[in-house]
Amino acid sequence: MTNEDSSIAISCRGVERTYGAGRDAFTAVRGVDLDVPAGSITALLGTNGAGKTSTVELIEGLAPAAAGEIRVLGLDPWRDREAVRRRTGVLLQASGFSGDLTVRETMRMQASLTSTARPIDAALDDLALLDKAETRVGQLSGGEQRRLDIACALLGDPAVLFLDEPSNGLDVESRRRVWDLVAALRDRGAAILLTTHYLDEAQRLADRIELMHAGRIERSGSPADIVADLPSTISFATSSLRSAPPLPDLGQLRVVEHRGTATIETHELQGSLGALLAWASSHDVHLDELRAETASLERAFLALTSKDSSSKDRGSSEHPDQTKEHAA
Template sequence: MTTTTSTQAPHRPGPGTETDTVIEARDLRRSYGSGKDAYEAVRGIDLTVRRGELFALLGTNGAGKTSTLEVLEGLGRRSGGTVSVLGGDPVKDRARIRPRTGVLLQEGGFVAELTVMDTARSWHGTLPSSIGPEAALSMVELDHRLDVRVPSLSGGERRRLDLALALMGDPELLFLDEPTAGLDPQSRAVLWDLVRARLASGTTVVLTTHYLEEAESLADRIAIMHQGEIVREGTLADIVADEPERISFTTAGTEHLPVAGLPHLLARPAHERGRTVLETHDLQATLTALLTAASDAGVRIEGLDARHASLEQVFLGVAGSELDQQAAA
C-alpha cells in the first residue's frame, strides 16, 4: 500500500463552470422488499442542496433520512425518481463523484492495532488525491496524538479522527451522519467549530443529527422528514414562522393577574403545573402589555419565561402527529 504524501488537491470547477446546485432529487423513492412485503422508506421527495451551504436533514425515527442519505452518497440505489449529485448519478458516475466527496458515517471502523498516524496513512493510500495525513490530522487538532493507538483515544478524539479521514481528500461535498452522537458538550462544540471552518472554505455539507440545537446552530436550511416524506423545509425562520411564541409565569402568593385581554394571544390562557401559559404571534407586544398590566395592578410576576418558537417545538409537533394517529387507530 502506498504511503506517499501527495498534496495535490482535487479539481474544483471555476466560477460559472458548474451550477450552484450540488444535489437535486425529484420524486426520489426507495423501497425494500417486493410484492406484499414491499416497504417504501422514501416516498417521492424533492430535495435541493446549494453550493456552500449546510443542509440539515432531520427526521423522526424511521422517517427515511438514512435511506435518503445512502442514495445521495451512492451507497444505495433509488427505486424511482431522479437524483443528481455534483452533476451526475451518484451510483453510475461514482468513479467521478466519489473523489469529490467526503463521508462521515455514524460509526467508524478502525483497526485497533493501528496508531492515529498509521490509520491516516492507510486511508491516504486509498485516495486519488489528498491533502496528506499530517495536514488532515492537524486540521482536527490530533497532531499531538499521532503515536497513540486508536482504542486509547477518547470518544471525541475518535470522532475527530473520523472527520480527518473524511476531509483528507479535500472534498467539495461533505456528508455528516450523526457526527456528534454520544459526545460530551465540549467535544461537540469542537466538532461544530471544525464544521464551521469547513463551510467557510466553501465546502457544501449535508448533515443528519438528532441534536436539534446542532441544526439550529449550523444549518443554512433544514428539511424534516416524517414517514418517508419531507413535511417541513426552509430556513429556521421559515420553519418556525407559523409556530406560536410562548410566555409562562407565576404570580407571588395569591395574587391574580387577568391576562385574557392581552393583545395578540392565539388561544385562551392555559395553566400548566401552577404556571400561566400564554401563546402569542407577537412576543414583544404581548410581553410588554403583560408587564405593564402587572405593574398597574401591583402584581409581582415570578419565574418569567418568554421564548420564540423553536425547532424542537416544530419537531415535537411532527412527532406528536404520529402518536395522535396511532392513538386514533
C-alpha cells in the same frame, strides 16, 4: 435528468426507495425532491423511521433508487460511485476503524482513498488530535475517537460532505470546534448534508432545513421559514397568579398551566411581553422564573411528530429490517 445548474451539488427528483418485492414490498422513501447547493449546509431532520437513513444511503450511492433520479456533482451516485466517492466525505455514526492502528496510521489509510488529501498533521491539529498521533485508536476516549472520525471525513477537503450526528459524544469545546470546521468548509464552497438529533446544532449550522416524515419531505426552508408560523412563548411560575387579578388580554393564542408553570403562546412576543410586564407592575406581581422564547425548531419538530398517529394508516416509513436511523 440533466443537472443544468452546476451550483446544485446534490439534486433529487421524485426519489423513491422500496424494500422487498410483491406483497412484501415496502416503500420507505416516497417521491423526495431535494437540492443542496454548493457552499451551503442542509439539515435533513425527522422522526425516527421517517426515511432519512434510506434517503441518505441513496444519495451516498449505497443503493439504487426504485424511482426518480439523483445527481451528486452532476453524476449518478450509484452508477458513478467511484468517481463520486473521490470527491465526497462521509461521517457515519460509527466508523469502525481498527483499534490496533495508531491515529496516524488510520489517517494514512484514509488519505490513500483520496487524491486531494490535506497534510495529516494539519488535519489532526484541526481536531486537537496531533498529540495523539502515535496512540492506538482503541486507546482513545469516545470523544477522541469521534474527533478522529471527523478528521478522516474532512481529510480530502471534499466537495460534498455527509455528516451523520457529527457532534455525538463530544464535549462543548469539541462540539464548537467541529461547528467552526464545518462552517469553514461550507464557506470554501462545499455542499453539506447534515443529519442530527441536536436541533440546536441544525438551527446553528443549517442554511436550509428539510423536515421529513413518513418517507416524505413535509416542510422545507430556512430555519426562520420553518418556524415562521409557530407561536412564541412566555412562561412563569403559576405561584405568581395565586393572589393576582385575572390576566389581561395579551394578544395571546392561549394560556396553558402545567406542573407549576403558566405558558402564554403568542404571535406578538414583544407586545404580549410588554403588556404582561405592565400588568405585573401595576398589580405589584412578581413573575417568578419568567422566560420569553421565540418560536424554535424544536417546536416545529414536535408539531411534525404529532402526525405519527395519522401516519400509521400509511404504514411505518422504514422497512422492519432497516432499523438503523442516521438522525432524529
